[in-house]
Amino acid sequence: WYLDSGCSRHMTGDPSKFTSLKLKNERFVTYGDKKKGKILGHGNIGNPSSSTLIENVLLVEGLKHNLLSISQLSDKGFKIEFDNTCCLICDKLTKEIRFIGKRIDNIYMLDLEHSITISNTKCLITKEDNIWLWHRRAAHIHMDHLNKLSRKELVIGLPKLKFSKDKLCDACQKGKQVKASFKSKNQISTSRPLQLIHMDLFGPSRTMKSKRELLWASYSR
DSSP states (O other): OEEETTOSSOEESOGGGEEEEEEOOOOEEEOTTSOEEEEEEEEEESOTTTTOOEEEEEEETTOOSOEEEHHHHHHTTEEEEEOSSEEEEEETTTOOEEEEEEEETTEEEOOGGGOOOHHHHHHHHHHHHHHHHHHHHTTSOOHHHHHHHHHTTOSTTOOOOOOOOSSOOHHHHHHHOOOOOOOOOSSOOOOSTTSSEEEOOOOOOOOSSTTOOOEEETTTO
């Protein structure tokens, strides 16, 4: 189903999409190119036993696409939020997520037959939060080590979860970044002693002094 801001009514040309359908020769709908389609009836789509039921959908003769009207969803008490990857259709009063749509190319689409209901959404979110919560609690330890700790029950309170990386951890990525080396140059850029000091943090190494540190002063080298 396409989420359409220019469509004033929900409509489809496929009668198999309906959970209940009342056939009736009604008026016509007018498309953007001024062509008309005959309305054969109206009914409901979605799951009638859950909160994913959408009412008053038109069956239009010859229509090749399934269209959901954003304005009709808003009138029925839904709040639609878009970002660059997906859209959320929520109940304005309860704030519950009723539908989750995906952006495919430049179009937002909704699969009503495999739509994620609010209970499934809570389950997925809770599982993901627990995985990354324990990853952070364990000082960003590798997921393989978390699996080992969980399997051998070495940590009290660690849940029995399959720890896997389904996305990148920002803190881990930033911690592993290496700054590029500066380009070498022939001229000396310092004008006085101790203006620029170079230190190598390695060792211990053999030096003339007991502290075993290596320091270079650019001006006096």
